[in-house]
Amino acid sequence: MTALIPAKNTDLERRELAEAAQHYIDQSLSFATRKAYASDFKIFKTWCVANAQTALPAKPESVVLFLASQAQAGVAASTLNRRLAAIKCAHEAQGHATPTAHKGVTAALKGIRRAKGIAPIKKKAATxxxxxxxxxxxxxxxxxxxxxxxxxxxxxxxxxxxxxxxxxxxxxxxxxxxxxxxxxxxxxxxxxxxxxxxxxxxxxxxxxxxxxxxxxxxxxxxxxxxxxxxxxxxxxxxxxxxxxxxxxxxxxxxxxxxxxxxxxxxxxxxxxxxxxxxxxxxxxxxxxxxxxxxxxxxxxxxxxxxxxxxxxxxxxxxxxxxx
Incomplete structure (x- = not known):
């Protein structure tokens, strides 16, 4: 039985495949999550510009300082978790090593959680x-x-x-x-x-x-x-x-x-x-x-x-x- 050997893709076909592949990768996250991550990473980038730090790729020290700044501003620990996830996602998408796995970052987040507590502020129920x-x-x-x-x-x-x-x-x-x-x-x-x-x-x-x-x-x-x-x-x-x-x-x-x-x-x-x-x-x-x-x-x-x-x-x- 003769094996089916696919023909070489043209440059256009390869670009279309790359776009399709990126689309499927994007769909691994819900629209709401992608929207939240985009907003969170924008906040991180804005902070980096204001504080002479590089957002992408970011150093672990920059992320620690960002977490401290956000905590001082009253941002909830649960929101900081999501912002770290956004920073991680942005780095992985560009092929950079993620700074969020650094021990200093995880220790800072743990300290914030202990100092501020993790109980969420819930909206009232419309009974x-x-x-x-x-x-x-x-x-x-x-x-x-x-x-x-x-x-x-x-x-x-x-x-x-x-x-x-x-x-x-x-x-x-x-x-x-x-x-x-x-x-x-x-x-x-x-x-x-x-x-x-x-x-x-x-x-x-x-x-x-x-x-x-x-x-x-x-x-x-x-x-x-x-x-x-x-x-x-x-x-x-x-x-x-x-x-x-x-x-x-x-x-x-x-x-x-x-x-x-x-x-x-x-x-x-x-x-x-x-x-x-x-x-x-x-x-x-x-x-x-x-x-x-x-x-x-x-x-x-x-x-x-x-x-x-x-x-x-x-x-x-x-x-x-x-x-």
Whole structure:
């Protein structure tokens, strides 16, 4: 049997192959991660220019000084972890030895973590009661109808903001019991195997399925992105909202109901669903069906927080004291 010997590639074909190879390498990281890394490395480069240091390739001593500067500025340890990852990624992409593996860098980060602590500052959960108040403040305008659908669906499906803005009409299947939503790709499904979640009908005023149906109808959205910008003259754009826009919507309506907008973010809807469902007695396994958490430990934390006072051991002690 004659072996198939590929013909020599032309210069053009080799360039196209190189571009394709780079594209696949880039796809090893999610869009959100690439965006965050680009921002983090830009911050590092800016600091290097201001402090007469070389960013690429960088010396370990420069990275240590950068970490100290960031820590003094109040940057969280978790953010510094990501910035180190961005510096490492940038060096590896250019074929340079990474300075982040140096013992001095790892020791500096460890010291920062011990000195500042590693507990994350969490945004507040937009629980069911809060979301209800938020949607009461949605005006009967086109933008208001979009925001109502976004808030109710974001809560009901425990959506991440990137998942919400990535939704297209093709991902929606309206059925008798409510809505089936296909999430093509997510933080816990980077390779795009796809996940389907159910959104049941809610009460008349707070039904995510009804709110979404109304938005799609009045906006004339029949294909493409579900959530879009609304411009002057109630003109609906063709592109999807940015993930930052989701955060802005949540903050705006949190402020409208008298809450501190700075305490809320897009993740508040997801956290609010899990918290509310845990308070209502939903099991971890039922929660995971909707939230798609890989780790039950994370969900267990929500359940513990929601049930801190339920069947508290101290109540037995108090009962002994009597009235």
């Amino acid at each position: 069911a009661d809060i979301v209800k108040e938020m949607v009461r403040h949605c005006p009967p305008t086109l933008t208001g109808k979009r925001d109502r659908a976004l808030l109710l669906l974001g809560f009901a499906g425990a959506f991440r903001r990137a998942e919400l803005v990535a939704l297209t009409v093709a991902d929606l299947a309206f059925v008798v019991d409510g809505l089936r939503v296909t999430i093509r790709q997510s933080k816990t499904d980077q390779e795009g195997a796809g996940q389907v979640i159910a959104i049941p009908h809610g009460s008349l005023l707070f039904c995510p399925v009804t709110a979404l149906t109304n938005w799609l109808a009045v906006a004339g959205v029949r294909e493409g992105a579900v959530f879009r910008a609304v411009g002057k003259g109630s003109r609906v754009g063709g592109a999807a909202l940015s993930d930052k826009s989701v955060a802005n919507v949540v903050k705006r309506y949190a402020g409208a109901v008298g809450l501190n907008a700075a305490d809320f973010a897009a993740h508040s809807l997801r956290a609010g669903f899990v918290t509310s469902a845990a308070e209502a007695g939903a099991s971890i396994f039922k929660l995971a069906e909707v939230s798609r958490h890989r780790s039950t430990d994370v969900l267990a934390g929500y359940v513990r927080s929601a049930n801190l006072f339920k069947d508290h051991a101290g109540r037995i002690c108090y009962e002994r004291f009597g009235d």
